[in-house]
Amino acid sequence: MAKIKKELDQKIRQKAKNRCGYCLNPQELMPFKLEVEHIYPKALGGETVEENLWLACRECNGHKSKKVKATDSLSGKTFKLFNPRTQIWKEHFEFSQDKTEIIGKTPCGRATVDALQMNNIYQTTARLAWVETGKFPPKDI
Numbered sequence: 001m002a003k004i005k006k007e008l009d010q011k012i013r014q015k016a017k018n019r020c021g022y023c024l025n026p027q028e029l030m031p032f033k034l035e036v037e038h039i040y041p042k043a044l045g046g047e048t049v050e051e052n053l054w055l056a057c058r059e060c061n062g063h064k065s066k067k068v069k070a071t072d073s074l075s076g077k078t079f080k081l082f083n084p085r086t087q088i089w090k091e092h093f094e095f096s097q098d099k100t101e102i103i104g105k106t107p108c109g110r111a112t113v114d115a116l117q118m119n120n121i122y123q124t125t126a127r128l129a130w131v132e133t134g135k136f137p138p139k140d141i
């Protein structure tokens with residue numbers, strides 16, 4: 001990963017409300033530092049500039065990797081992944097009734113949930129514990 005200046009790193013974290021732009025995992029509940037990621041992957045030529053950076057947890061960033069598109073399970077068609085900087089989370093996703101799973105509401109949302117494995121066992125297990133504490137999901141989405 002490219003070296004990101006401290007000032008820009010802090011700006012991104014603040015703008016992203018210190019949580020993963022995809023699964024909304026909050027920094028305060030994570031045992032590791034959230035990562036400043038390239039929305040359009042650096043490996044594909046994405047630049048290290050504010051407009052192309054956001055915050056992601058290791059799970060989402062790791063599964064996203066170099067992906068920019070994924071398949072919507074409902075239509076079978078390919079869609080661009082969710083862009084946490086330019087798109088609104090609640091327009092594309094919602095939580096299951098028990099708040100442990102993220103459900104894609106749109107083709108983009110479904111493709112992103114699958115590509116980033118946002119409901120893998122590690123994520124849902126953590127959410128279950130967090131929901132019980134009342135600290136998750138974030139109230140301001």
Ligand SMILES: [Zn+2]
Nearest residue numbers: 020023057060
């Ligand atoms: Zn995440």
